[in-house]
Amino acid sequence: MSDLLERLRGRGWRMTAQRRVVAEVLDGEHVHLTADEVLARATARLPEISRATVYNTLGELVTLGEVIEVSTGRAKRYDPNAHRPHQHLVCSGCGAIKDVHPGGDPLTALPDSERYGFTVSAAEVTYRGLCPDCTARG
Amino acid sequence: MSDLLERLRGRGWRMTAQRRVVAEVLDGEHVHLTADEVLARATARLPEISRATVYNTLGELVTLGEVIEVSTGRAKRYDPNAHRPHQHLVCSGCGAIKDVHPGGDPLTALPDSERYGFTVSAAEVTYRGLCPDCTARG
DNA sequence: TCCTACGATGGACGAAGTCCAAGTCAATAC
DNA sequence: GTATTGACTTGGACTTCGTCCATCGTAGGA
Numbered sequence: 472m473s474d475l476l477e478r479l480r481g482r483g484w485r486m487t488a489q490r491r492v493v494a495e496v497l498d499g500e501h502v503h504l505t506a507d508e509v510l511a512r513a514t515a516r517l518p519e520i521s522r523a524t525v526y527n528t529l530g531e532l533v534t535l536g537e538v539i540e541v542s543t544g545r546a547k548r549y550d551p552n553a554h555r556p557h558q559h560l561v562c563s564g565c566g567a568i569k570d571v572h573p574g575g576d577p578l579t580a581l582p583d584s585e586r587y588g589f590t591v592s593a594a595e596v597t598y599r600g601l602c603p604d605c606t607a608r609g
Numbered sequence: 610m611s612d613l614l615e616r617l618r619g620r621g622w623r624m625t626a627q628r629r630v631v632a633e634v635l636d637g638e639h640v641h642l643t644a645d646e647v648l649a650r651a652t653a654r655l656p657e658i659s660r661a662t663v664y665n666t667l668g669e670l671v672t673l674g675e676v677i678e679v680s681t682g683r684a685k686r687y688d689p690n691a692h693r694p695h696q697h698l699v700c701s702g703c704g705a706i707k708d709v710h711p712g713g714d715p716l717t718a719l720p721d722s723e724r725y726g727f728t729v730s731a732a733e734v735t736y737r738g739l740c741p742d743c744t745a746r747g
Numbered sequence: 748t749c750c751t752a753c754g755a756t757g758g759a760c761g762a763a764g765t766c767c768a769a770g771t772c773a774a775t776a777c
Numbered sequence: 778g779t780a781t782t783g784a785c786t787t788g789g790a791c792t793t794c795g796t797c798c799a800t801c802g803t804a805g806g807a
Binding site for chain 2: 571589600
């Protein structure tokens, strides 16, 4: 088990069976799950868990900065890899997502003259294209 | 009136009152409307237009590359400014969106070693922060 | 062990988007 | 101008994704 649960407990997060299961599901597989997928995997471990709780917990983890919310298609996806800056490569055909790690901070690419007085805090970069399988399929 | 309608006609787009109205709505205001906002403005000009037609037409314009789909919040937004490369600055407080035009093509920032065999065709960059109003409100 | 405030539940609700069978019409041919 | 036809439109049902809320349960401190 990673230290995600430790970190959360250390930040005063009240630990419940439900929250633990959701955190474990996210922490366990470094893929990008939708809320429904998280619910399915959580239900496998704790059948009584409710949808509202999964949504609540995911929202809290995002607020705490432990998980990143990614909107690439219809449903939001949740990325547990929040501790290392990275970007996403999304297949327009099948929706597959891969993490990529280019160098440089995209935030620095935005000059003050283009900030319109905004307090800019983050930059998301999403590359779109076709994965090898979808490229082959035409 | 711009040449959007001309371009579409030239590409063999069958012109109907509904499609013309949707294209005019998008072309008229350089803001980032949701599908429902497009429907509302279109309905003002052509009361019988249906929601399905607005969605269909928006989808076609996106496929044709005349409009860009932007997913920044709950609902997708449609950006008619597809002919000039640009990026988006989004307020996390109120959802306002501004176009920004930094130099350089973000696609070149992704080395081949990070492409995993994908045929990469586009890069979207979204800057997030607080607009001046929301910054002031704390 | 008891208290209590915080968290979980589940079912209703709402927003955004898709689908489909039937009707309509733009563009072409005559 | 009329006929033809296949593409376009309609509207309402349906699906998916997400939120809300009143009520119940329980983690963690006293």
